[in-house]
Amino acid sequence: MAKDCCLQKRLAEPEAVWRDGSTTRARRPPRSVELPAVADFISLPFYDLFSENGHVPEIRKNLPPLLTGVRRSILEIGAGTGLITTSLAGWTPAEIFALEPSAGMRGILLSRLSSQPELLNRVTVLPCDALSVTLGGPVEAVVMINVMYALEPDYRKRLWPVLAASLETAGLLVFTWRDGGPWAPHPLQELGSRQVGRHTYAVLSEIADTDGEAYRARYLHRITEGDKIISEEELTGYAYRPPWNVLERELVTAGFTQAEGAEGLLAWRLA
Numbered sequence: 338m339a340k341d342c343c344l345q346k347r348l349a350e351p352e353a354v355w356r357d358g359s360t361t362r363a364r365r366p367p368r369s370v371e372l373p374a375v376a377d378f379i380s381l382p383f384y385d386l387f388s389e390n391g392h393v394p395e396i397r398k399n400l401p402p403l404l405t406g407v408r409r410s411i412l413e414i415g416a417g418t419g420l421i422t423t424s425l426a427g428w429t430p431a432e433i434f435a436l437e438p439s440a441g442m443r444g445i446l447l448s449r450l451s452s453q454p455e456l457l458n459r460v461t462v463l464p465c466d467a468l469s470v471t472l473g474g475p476v477e478a479v480v481m482i483n484v485m486y487a488l489e490p491d492y493r494k495r496l497w498p499v500l501a502a503s504l505e506t507a508g509l510l511v512f513t514w515r516d517g518g519p520w521a522p523h524p525l526q527e528l529g530s531r532q533v534g535r536h537t538y539a540v541l542s543e544i545a546d547t548d549g550e551a552y553r554a555r556y557l558h559r560i561t562e563g564d565k566i567i568s569e570e571e572l573t574g575y576a577y578r579p580p581w582n583v584l585e586r587e588l589v590t591a592g593f594t595q596a597e598g599a600e601g602l603l604a605w606r607l608a
């Protein structure tokens with residue numbers, strides 16, 4: 338079975354509240370939901386809270402120079418909640434195709450777009466996964482920010498030719514990548530927390546084991562008020578960090594030549 342198919346989601350049962358006002362944990366076992374292959378470790382309510390101060394500022398600093406000269410069309414793979422989509426629209430006059438398979442993420446993306454109505458005639462939201470992309474014509478650039486970890490190796494290998502077919506001659510492909518292979522195993526630890534009114538939103542992660550470029554991760558998304566747990570969502574599954582030589586071979590085979598990138602970003606051009 339492909340490793341990415343086994344992502345598991347577990348939601349803690351909320352506390353039961355009795356008539357006398359006392360509370361107790363419900364006795365039913367936690368619900369467990371099998372997520373489809375394109376799902377990943379995201380808990381929707383947490384995403385913007387943690388990303389606005391996470392990878393997004395660095396991308397907003399390093400990506401614009403790579404897009405100099407891009408004016409007509411951009412395909413964004415894994416657009417998420419649109420944090421990068423709206424920036425792309427601000428940096429370039431290009432028409433944007435924001436591809437996002439998760440209905441929940443698309444909902445937030447569309448909400449973000451509707452708060453900037455001037456973008457509604459320039460951004461098309463594509464409700465599909467990357468391998469299923471079909472466009473009316475080739476685009477000038479493809480951008481893929483923080484998506485690689487969610488792509489199982491065989492899926493990723495099949496993706497590059499699909500992106501090549503979506504690009505104009507000499508089209509630009511930019512995506513995030515970090516060297517160093519999978520994260521080292523570590524026990525459950527807090528990655529960060531944000532305060533929202535009386536509640537604390539915390540993200541914890543554990544890396545259980547690694548296997549080549551894959552690592553098995555467990556994420557807990559926890560909301561608390563003081564000592565009381567309001568909700569807890571657990572996601573476990575595999576993520577991927579391909580090494581340079583593997584990635585280079587896949588991209589060259591698909592017809593790409595490396596161009597000058599930036600900190601945390603690789604750039605490739607279709608030959």
Ligand SMILES: C[S@@+](CC[C@H](N)C(=O)[O-])C[C@H]1O[C@@H](n2cnc3c(N)ncnc32)[C@H](O)[C@@H]1O
Pocket residue numbers: 375376377379388414415416417418419420421436437438439442465466467468481482483484487488
């Ligand atoms: C960490 S989020 C990044 C979102 C956005 N690019 C950003 O930087 O804020 C990863 C996104 O990739 C999407 N994704 C996961 N697998 C995908 C696939 N096979 N094709 C396209 N998008 C995918 C997820 O639904 C999620 O929205």
